[in-house]
Amino acid sequence: MAKSAPLYTSVAVNFRARTFSGTDVIALLARLVLGGALLLAGGLKALHPYQAAAAVRAYEILPISLANPLGYALPWVEIGVGLILVLGLFIRIGALLGALMMLIFIIGVGSAWARGLSIDCGCFGGGGAVDPSKTAYASEIVRDAIFFACGAFLLWRPGTRWSMDAMGSGRITSDLYEDELDVEEMEG
Incomplete structure (x- = not known):
């Protein structure tokens, strides 16, 4: 007859199965901050596509023939990338x-600031x-730099157990399987 693991061992193993590293937490937060x-931003712009196109034109960088299509497409690109990050798919x-x-x-934004344009960035509509x-050029640049840092961190350390990527790779399953092996080793 097989011995069952003492209750305290099972509790310790189950608790350990739910532990996580600081990197996992930072990656999750980075994904949710940048993706969110x-x-x-994309959702607010998608509600008013003409305004989104006008915001891109206001930068006076691109010709109207490029600024308008970019202004109409940008909200949908932002929504798509945001979904990818929030879901943790192809991080x-x-x-x-x-x-x-x-x-x-x-x-x-830096270009508009340097050229003395008086425009709202249009980042969130x-x-x-x-x-x-x-x-508010300085605060807009700082905010976007923080978002950039989130993306850069995820390029370096994309892995997190709370993502669709982890589910697809079997990382979650393998973590639990390793914990089951630990119980068997403690029993033996």
């Missing part, structure tokens, strides 16, 4: 796209010309 921001691809978008946004006292 992109979902929110490195989502992180790369998110970080690249943030870098482009930082360059765009709105956009276009504003009173010079209403510009």
Whole structure:
């Protein structure tokens, strides 16, 4: 007859199965912060596509023939990348796209600031010309730099047990299986 593990051993193993590393927590937070921001920004812009296109035109970087299609497409790209990150599916691809978008946004806002344009960034809807006292270029750049850092961290350490990538790779299953093996070793 097989001996069962003492209750305290089972509790310890089950508790250990639910432990996580600091990297897992940081990766989860980075995914949710960057992905959530992109979902929110894209969702707000998708509600007002004409305004999103006007916000892109206000930067005066691209010709209208490119600015308009980009303004209409950008909300949907942001929503797509945001979903990828929040769900944790293809994390490195989502992180790369998110970080690249943030870098482009930082360059765009910095360019508008350097050229003396008085515009709202249009990051979360709105956009276009504003009173010079209403510009917030420095805080917009800092915010986007934080989002960029989230994407960069995920490029370096995309793994987290709380993602669809982990489910597909069997990481969650293998973690639990290892814990079952530990119980058997303690019994033997």
